[in-house]
Amino acid sequence: MELWIPITIAAAFLQNLRSAAQKHLKGVMGTTGATFVRFGFGLPFAVLFILGLHFLAGFPFALPNGVFLGWIAAASVGQIAAQALLVHLFSFRNFAVGTAYSRTEPVQAAIFGLIFLNELAGLATLVAIAITVLGVMLISVAHAPLSWRNLFASLASRTALIGLASGTLFGITAVAYRAASLALGGPNFMMQAATTLLFAIFLQTLLMLAWMAWRDRAELGRIARAWKLALFTGLVGATASFGWFAAMTLQQAAMVKALAQVEMIFTFASSVYFFRERINPTEIAGICLIVAGILVLVLL
Template identity: 55%
Template sequence: MLPQAMELWIPITIAAAFLQNLRSALQKRLRSSLGTRGASFVRFGFGFPIAILYVSFLHGVIGYAFPALSGRFALWAVIGGLAQIYATILLVHLFSLRNFAVGTAYSKTEPVQAALFGFVLLGEKLTTGAVLAILVGVFGVMLISMARSPLSPKSLLTSLTGRTALIGIASGGIFGISAVAYRSAALALDGPNPIMQAAVTLVCVTGFQTVYMLVWMLATDRSEIGRVVRSWRSSSLVGLAGVLGSACWFTAMALQPVAYVRALGQVELIFTFAASWFLFKERLNLRELLGCLLIVSGILGLLLA
């Protein structure tokens, strides 16, 4: 049973990557009619009822028991929920600054950042292969940042410290924090199996995120709530894709360490290229394409290392 359970995370992760790309593409379209917060909120607000139905199905039909909650679970759920909210806001904003594929590629520096954080903060040792993989990924980011500027040391420094690059890299880093927090939350539950633990984590997190963002919009811009309600058809699709993708991510990370799941999840860039080309009619120049491919190569190399 254990080998089968361990292999299950692979198709689940690929499904999560596809659904995440679909949700991001829908959010990019919504960005033209909603503000950044509104386009980010629909992921949680419209996904929360679906998450409740998912847990109800697992409990009422499949017969899985509810896990026991704890203070440790609540702490990790809140940390992960807040990190995901702000990472999503940064990513949605990034789509208005660069094209869909490049914006997504910047956020996909997450596994490389996680490895560096582990080395700097936790003293985790890096193999020679891991260091080389990280350098490949960093070079990919450098190529993307300079894709529309002359090749020179000065333009390189300006590009890497520019607003677009910093927003994208920050988004990837905060998404990495949320992933670690979600895995920790799911493992903190005393549940019957990883699937139910991931589902309950999903309900609690999306419920918290929905309330948090509603209060935020009520306090700062109530008109945004009206725009969200009026766009309910498109918004509900974002919520559906988002909650199904999150269910897959949470389940995969309950079965396997975050580093492996997120590294395999870089297959999303393949779906991203297709969406950027066919849906948004965006064209990548040669340096942007090479940069995206180098980021994927660096992450896969990190996984192998």
């Protein structure tokens, strides 16, 4: 098994934990604060990753350059904007359509990987991406009074366009992070991933702190009062991001993001076994499609 596969699956599992923690944080703070903790409280762990790889594993520090910093800036801002658009979708009554379109990220990552890095995905990869995206979109509309015909017919709707914009930014962000890590040129994929994480999370922390200081200073107090759960969120979030960057240093972003749809399976497993929630036949069909797409991606 190629190394990027277990790394991606582990990152998806950790991201599922981070999302669950952020959901709890939403009960005591706003969306901005719950988003910030993944960056601000993840920053100390990003520093520890770098120091551990250097002093314990003996890896030399990676040397940032202008190309690396340019890609980091684009990816960091793009990720925040993509997340903001996704959160904005929840203010619409028919947000399911937009959310489904935001899940086209692997398809768009394949397109932007070709444009920016001249990386051409193989036929099996494209088929796997199509299957997994179809499965995720099916799950996204499972509880909405929608049909596939209506889903695609609504392509020009406001929610669909916002969702597509979010997916576009997520796709660009994934490719930009891969480009940043590759631009370091060494010493190895782990230190490159850790360096990419540190610079990205540092910039995102500064941007969000500046925003809250300008627009919502009370949120800083709410974050401070929930520091224990915020610290856990930062830990699993930073570790998940380290996994994403490591996997995308080893493999094309489109393939990593296609396999990352396994997170949906973790989400449903949590819903069934911990929260005793039922899933309907449409969701089961979506899960089966995701599994089929992953098998195509990994085995072919």
